[in-house]
Amino acid sequence: MSKKPFVHPGKMIEFVLQSLFKKPATVNYPFEKMKMPEHFRGKLNFISEKCIGCMLCVKDCPARAIQIKKVGDKKFEAEIDLGKCVYCGQCVDSCPRKALEITPEFELAQIDRNKLKIVFHAPESTAEPKAQ
Amino acid sequence: MNDTENIKAKLEAKFDFLKDAVKLQRDRRLWIEVPYAKFAEVFDFAVKQLGFSFLCTITGLDAGADLEYIYHLAQGAGQMLNIKTKAPKDQAIKTITAYFPSGIIYERELVDLLGTKMEGLPAGIRYPLPDDWPDNQYPLRKDWNADVLDRNVGSKMEGENINITVGPTHLKEPSDFSITHKNDVTIPIGPQHPALKEPESFSVALRGEKIVGIQLRLGYNHRGIEKGAEQRSYIQDVYLLERICGICSHAHSTAYVQAVEEIAGLKVPKRAEYIRTVIGELERVHSHLLWLGVAGHEIGFDTLLMYSWRDRESVMDILALITGNRVNYGMNLIGGVRRDITPEEIDQTLKVIDKLEEQTKYYIQLALEEVTLIQRLSGVGTLTTEDVLRLGAVGPTARASSVPRDIRKDDPYAAYGEIPFKVITDDHNDVYGRTIVRMGELMEAYGMVRYALKNLPDGPISVRAPRKIPAGEAVSRYEAPRGEDIHYVKSNGTENPERVKVRAPTLANTQAVSKMLEDRYLADLPIVVAAIDPCFSCTDRAIEIINLDNSEEKIMTWKNLRDYSVDWYKKQGVDFSKMSSRGGSAFGGKRSKFG
Numbered sequence A: 001m002s003k004k005p006f007v008h009p010g011k012m013i014e015f016v017l018q019s020l021f022k023k024p025a026t027v028n029y030p031f032e033k034m035k036m037p038e039h040f041r042g043k044l045n046f047i048s049e050k051c052i053g054c055m056l057c058v059k060d061c062p063a064r065a066i067q068i069k070k071v072g073d074k075k076f077e078a079e080i081d082l083g084k085c086v087y088c089g090q091c092v093d094s095c096p097r098k099a100l101e102i103t104p105e106f107e108l109a110q111i112d113r114n115k116l117k118i119v120f121h122a123p124e125s126t127a128e129p130k131a132q
Numbered sequence B: 001m002n003d004t005e006n007i008k009a010k011l012e013a014k015f016d017f018l019k020d021a022v023k024l025q026r027d028r029r030l031w032i033e034v035p036y037a038k039f040a041e042v043f044d045f046a047v048k049q050l051g052f053s054f055l056c057t058i059t060g061l062d063a064g065a066d067l068e069y070i071y072h073l074a075q076g077a078g079q080m081l082n083i084k085t086k087a088p089k090d091q092a093i094k095t096i097t098a099y100f101p102s103g104i105i106y107e108r109e110l111v112d113l114l115g116t117k118m119e120g121l122p123a124g125i126r127y128p129l130p131d132d133w134p135d136n137q138y139p140l141r142k143d144w145n146a147d148v149l150d151r152n153v154g155s156k157m158e159g160e161n162i163n164i165t166v167g168p169t170h171l172k173e174p175s176d177f178s179i180t181h182k183n184d185v186t187i188p189i190g191p192q193h194p195a196l197k198e199p200e201s202f203s204v205a206l207r208g209e210k211i212v213g214i215q216l217r218l219g220y221n222h223r224g225i226e227k228g229a230e231q232r233s234y235i236q237d238v239y240l241l242e243r244i245c246g247i248c249s250h251a252h253s254t255a256y257v258q259a260v261e262e263i264a265g266l267k268v269p270k271r272a273e274y275i276r277t278v279i280g281e282l283e284r285v286h287s288h289l290l291w292l293g294v295a296g297h298e299i300g301f302d303t304l305l306m307y308s309w310r311d312r313e314s315v316m317d318i319l320a321l322i323t324g325n326r327v328n329y330g331m332n333l334i335g336g337v338r339r340d341i342t343p344e345e346i347d348q349t350l351k352v353i354d355k356l357e358e359q360t361k362y363y364i365q366l367a368l369e370e371v372t373l374i375q376r377l378s379g380v381g382t383l384t385t386e387d388v389l390r391l392g393a394v395g396p397t398a399r400a401s402s403v404p405r406d407i408r409k410d411d412p413y414a415a416y417g418e419i420p421f422k423v424i425t426d427d428h429n430d431v432y433g434r435t436i437v438r439m440g441e442l443m444e445a446y447g448m449v450r451y452a453l454k455n456l457p458d459g460p461i462s463v464r465a466p467r468k469i470p471a472g473e474a475v476s477r478y479e480a481p482r483g484e485d486i487h488y489v490k491s492n493g494t495e496n497p498e499r500v501k502v503r504a505p506t507l508a509n510t511q512a513v514s515k516m517l518e519d520r521y522l523a524d525l526p527i528v529v530a531a532i533d534p535c536f537s538c539t540d541r542a543i544e545i546i547n548l549d550n551s552e553e554k555i556m557t558w559k560n561l562r563d564y565s566v567d568w569y570k571k572q573g574v575d576f577s578k579m580s581s582r583g584g585s586a587f588g589g590k591r592s593k594f595g
């Protein structure tokens, strides 16, 4: 940097004016949505039929956000606290049976904290996850 | 004989009791254990004769009846000497701040978290616990448990035998700051201040517009992560420690897994090391572009903020593409990385890197030619080379004062030993220099990402790590975008670590911040601290006046002050009484005359 620089006030003007003719860098959310990247870690999904109740997911979850309950012979349900979950995906990696999977769903905000706790019931009761 | 062995030989020659007791854990890592009676002598020798001129941090451990201390010292060339010593819990140890002024914050941490009795530590603001933290509760002692905290009432404690003390308990005697700055106007900035992005608090002593003293209160963001790490398994800790910081999340998780891998003796596959490096450099790119925007914003150059943050989005998209998420990438795993990079991802990354490189060249040109930028940043926040060495500054802050301190070169980790790059330094010693260094590092980072992706070795991306890590300890150093990040991990053979100690780069730079602001104007504070925008109008309208003659205190309101000053000027022959009371400029800045 020893060379004495050529001093140029208002250097950015040209650049700024060019931008007038470009399309905006932002997205008009929520009317327009961006596509989530392929590996995006959003809300978890639990497939009860595959679970063998080994509890490895519970053990490895850094946020202690997941609970597995035995509700019958070889039947398990999962309760996940989306308020605690840090979306690291470690439980998915730990599960030996691929009973947990990650979805790209990210719009998870709730006004009521209790609604963040979701229970994935075993097949008999309902197949769909239901808010508690 | 290499440098490390040389140091070992010198230590063994000088001290009899160290004969065959210097542990050479690996190249550049020396460990010695000394009885506390001998500590001062060994420490002095290491600093003065062996040239260990940089104190990385001090780790404290609860070892039953004793407290154990590890002084992590480093040399410019990346050699690290870890001096271990211990003393009974009730025995005071001596401060080392005479050697390293930067050590004060680490020693305060020992005092607060482990209950060390520190002899010679000047009175001052505590760190990191809150002011109303009860006495005799030391969170990092093994027998302490967070259950004594009643979470509903902050840090108030309940239960038998626990003394509830509320209010500042730490300042038993007046601090240096309150003694020297008794006659200056001291304004508080923070902890909750509209101009601050994070909670922290500055007491700034002003004489007129000039800053004559600054006292920093940190710790508002202390979340007890080190304690939390002891209560979790090694696997859980990867994610916990990753969340120390959103911007440098990869830095923290890499520093941690490297330490664990060293203890467990895991050989991480080459491909994983390259991927870690790529993510690390992409993280540096987004962090430096973010900094450029913030710096622009703090000097009122918001155009720069808008454009650099727009460009930053493209690197965030790349990080999300490779890792899944924009922040907290979750890329690391003990023994490697969790996800591979596909050829399509490589293509896309290279394209974005090319575009960003063009853009960065433009910003560099801008920094060299835009007169407002040059004039606003030059000579601001000066820190000389000697100050950097004395105060232990790290990262671009050190490199902008001609100190080529960079862990990637000094103590290469991941794939840095194989990827060509230059350490960027500059001799401006000021905020302008720091801008140039960061710009230069952006260009280097593009080159490194390109090189790493083009030369990505084939093979697996991880090795299996045991759940139980054998007993041992290791220190890992990582060059985060803001400077050296250090993680110390000690294992005891179980699934949970015995101790995890983290020293993030900003803590090492806090001493330097105070130095940079000395004798500068208040208006420079935002850009020097870069995260602060002080707002005079928000501070209290009452100023406490201490009458020096009879030590009587009185509170002067805005009106009193105004009347006082109008009177004072009348005596000088100027009449300001016609002026509206809103015109604050009529007040003289000579605060000392009030006494």
Ligand code: SF4
Pocket (backbone or CB within 6 Å): A044, A060, A061, A062, A063, A064, A065, A066, A080, A084, A085, A086, A087, A088, A089, A090, A091, A092
């Ligand atoms: S994603 Fe992470 S935090 Fe969430 S439940 Fe799984 S392991 Fe726990």
Ligand code: SF4
Pocket (backbone or CB within 6 Å): A050, A051, A052, A053, A054, A055, A056, A057, A058, A068, A094, A095, A096, A097, A098, A099, A100
């Ligand atoms: S790790 Fe998988 S199989 Fe085991 S309890 Fe959890 S969900 Fe079920």
